[in-house]
Amino acid sequence: MDPSKVKIPPMKDLNIENITENVIAINSLCEDARMRYILERLVTHLHDFARETRLSTNEWMAGLLFLTEVGKNCSDVRQEFILLSDVLGLSLLVDSIDHPKPPGSTEGTVLGPFHTHEAEEISAGQSMSSDPKGEPLLVVCTLKDTEGRPIEGAKIDIWETDSSGKYDVQYAERDGPDGRCVMRSDKEGVFWFKAITPVPYPIPHDGPVGEVKEGFDHLITALYLRGDPYETSDAVFGVKNSLVVDIGKAGPEYAQKYGVPEDHALLTYDFVLVPDEETASLRAHNSKVALDKLGRKVKIVNGLPIPDLD
Amino acid sequence: MDPSKVKIPPMKDLNIENITENVIAINSLCEDARMRYILERLVTHLHDFARETRLSTNEWMAGLLFLTEVGKNCSDVRQEFILLSDVLGLSLLVDSIDHPKPPGSTEGTVLGPFHTHEAEEISAGQSMSSDPKGEPLLVVCTLKDTEGRPIEGAKIDIWETDSSGKYDVQYAERDGPDGRCVMRSDKEGVFWFKAITPVPYPIPHDGPVGEVKEGFDHLITALYLRGDPYETSDAVFGVKNSLVVDIGKAGPEYAQKYGVPEDHALLTYDFVLVPDEETASLRAHNSKVALDKLGRKVKIVNGLPIPDLD
Incomplete structure (x- = not known):
């Protein structure tokens, strides 16, 4: 031949x-x-x-063996390549590119390696952590669109560490999900549940929340406690000012409405989702502007840039 | 805190x-x-x-899942990240950077994913392939330094595919090394053995040879058959003109000396190794020149560049 x-x-x-x-x-x-x-x-x-x-050849081989180890350590409940992408800042960058947020909407952050797909759905007010050592926390949130209208029936995926700062999947003897739940927002856009007060965590990533509702851009975000030692040095680069929260006390109104003592720890947050079309048009616009600035002539096909050779 | x-x-x-x-x-x-x-x-x-x-987030995730699969497919006898590096041209590039060859020395190529560490040592003239369907090939090579002096006692690691173009490790039912051997050069720098004539291979990588002798730069190279359909399109980018060979006939002289019929297929090649110090000084010189050209001010420490901040 x-x-x-x-x-x-x-x-x-x-x-x-x-x-x-x-x-x-x-x-x-x-x-x-x-x-x-x-x-x-x-x-x-x-x-x-x-x-x-x-x-050098030695450095190249060390890199390949490192990637091999990362692959070997991936399992159904643990994605080490996502963690690697997180600590290299790539995850935050890709999220910023793909999920641009217009003013007034909730900022996103990185998914992190500890999300799983097996959390049980709970009803309003139930507890999503069984850790007896955790300090009980009442969490009351709302979910609205950019016009301030409540979003009903969105699927909300929530996970947090236990009182020692570890996610359930970090225990070898784990026998099921804990510190995780799935909820639905009610017709006022409210979802509320019992959790434990987050503690600082070696690779801090407290209280991630993912929210999905057809027609809205999938939001993955996390809330960070003010004053946490890692507040300004998150190893996965996800912290944003708008996501830093204080934990307060329930007070008389929340105590009565949600059935907790007045001095019970309380966390509230109002999430704002963005319609899919708005995200798509913002994403395409940003791509064009950024690549023009880099001197790359592109056209947008299926929402993504390719070289414009005409 | x-x-x-x-x-x-x-x-x-x-x-x-x-x-x-x-x-x-x-x-x-x-x-x-x-x-x-x-x-x-x-x-x-x-x-x-x-x-x-x-x-996009989807593309990023597809990439991470691809890398995860690559890691999962690595085993003791198969390094898929090396193959990935090969097909991306990175292996050839790193080899060119780390093992520069002065004129007159044998050019290197990429290790490829099919080397193993368990080949048996054979004596001069023994066969390194047990495939009965292969066309027998006599291989006679010499190993010398850049001054033409024979190199005795170098460890030579040789591997090739079988008559169907597959390496032994590509068979699930493999029960030991085949098409592989380790040899030592004799005092004239000669090493010779019986093999089979290489056949084209989907990711062609015929007859790689690795040679190690203390004091000389480790050489990894491969010989390619002229006229092979992949001669100019090696998927791992290793082919060099100086490594393309013809298979001839033994003829009367080789037939008598090596005990084969005169029409027996014959492959000969003279390998030339480079002293470690020469490689090291060439590598450092090339690094300095290349990085100067890129406008990067560096100094060489332990043979490798780091930014020169003084």
């Missing part, structure tokens, strides 16, 4: 200078324009990284 | 524009200057990649 019959650009004697363009030439056989663009940028940055650091 | 007591640069409200400098600020707490430099370049390129592609 003749080499000229293989439908791949000819290449031989590749070196430090010409390897990148040749790998991109091979990848250019990929038919999907978006995938082609992603591969081109990926290979370019990967190679520039190696060239700028003059990466 | 007061946030100001945590020894981490304060950060909050991170966004697309400021996330990179903040992640680098956190990494700057790392004490090793080389590691700091690698992390800084890694985070910069990773973030620029996401910004330039406007990476």
Whole structure:
């Protein structure tokens, strides 16, 4: 068989200078324009990284073995590559790109590696933590759209650490979900439940909340306690001023309405979701502006940029 | 506990524009200057990649799940991250950076994912393949230094595919190494053995050879057959003109000396190793020149560049 019959650009004697363009030439056989663009940028940055650091064979191998370990440590309830992406700041960056928030809406943060898909649905007022050592906390939240209208029936996924700062999945002897629940907002957009007061956590990530309602952009966010030692140094880069909260006391009104003592710890928060179309149009607009600024001529196809070669 | 007591640069409200400098600020707490430099370049390129592609959450997750699968598929005899690095051209690039070859020495190529550490040592003339369907091939090679002096007692690690183009580790029912051997060069620098004629292979990587001798730069290379359909399109980017060989006939001289029929297939090759010091000085020189060209002021410490901040 003749080499000229293989439908791949000819290449031989590749070196430090010409390897990148040749790998991109091979990848250019990929038919999907978006995938082609992603591969081109990926290979370019990967190679520039190696060239700028003059990466050694030992360092390269250490990196591959590290990635192998990360893969081996992933399980159904633990995604170590998400944690790696978190600590490299990539998760926050991708979330900022893909879920832009118009003014007045609740800011998002990173999913983190500790979400699971098995939390039980609870009714308003039930407890989502069985840790007897935790300080009981009443949580009362509302869910509204950007016009201030209540959003009813949204699925809310909530998880937090226990009183020692660990998520349930961090225990080897775990036999089911704890410190997790799924709820639905009522017709006033309210959801309320009993939890425990969050404690500082080595990779702090207190009280993440994910909210889904058809027609609205999926919100993943987290609330952070003011004065927490990690308030300004979250290892996964998720803290935003608008997400920092104080824990207060229930007081007479909440005590009566929600059936707790007046000095019971209370956390309240009002979440604001963004309609899908608004997010999509903001995302496309931001992409165009950012890539124009980088001098990249792109067009938006299926909401994502690809090079505009016309 | 007061946030100001945590020894981490304060950060909050991170966004697309400021996330990179903040992640680098956190990494700057790392004490090793080389590691700091690698992390800084890694985070910069990773973030620029996401910004330039406007990476979506779905694409990010697809990437993480892909890396997870790669990790899960690694085993003692199979390193899928090396294969991924190979097909992205990174392996060839790192090898070119770390193992520069002065004129007259044998060019290197990538290790590939199919090397194992369990091949048996054979004596001169023994066979390293038990595949009865393979066409027998006599291989006679020499190993010399850049001055033409024979190198005796070097450890040579050789592996090739079987007659169907597969490495032994690609069979689920494999019960031990085949198509692999370890040899030592004799006092004339010669090593010779019986193998089978290589066949084209989906990700072609025929006849890799690794050679180790204390005092010489570890050489990993491969020989490629001329006219192979993948001769100019090696998926792992390793083919170099100087590594393309023809298979000839033994002829009267080789037939008598090595005890084979005159029409027996023959492959010969003369390998030239480079002294460690020469490689080290060439590597440091190349790094300095390349990084000067990129406008990066560096100094070489332990043979590797770090930013020169003085």
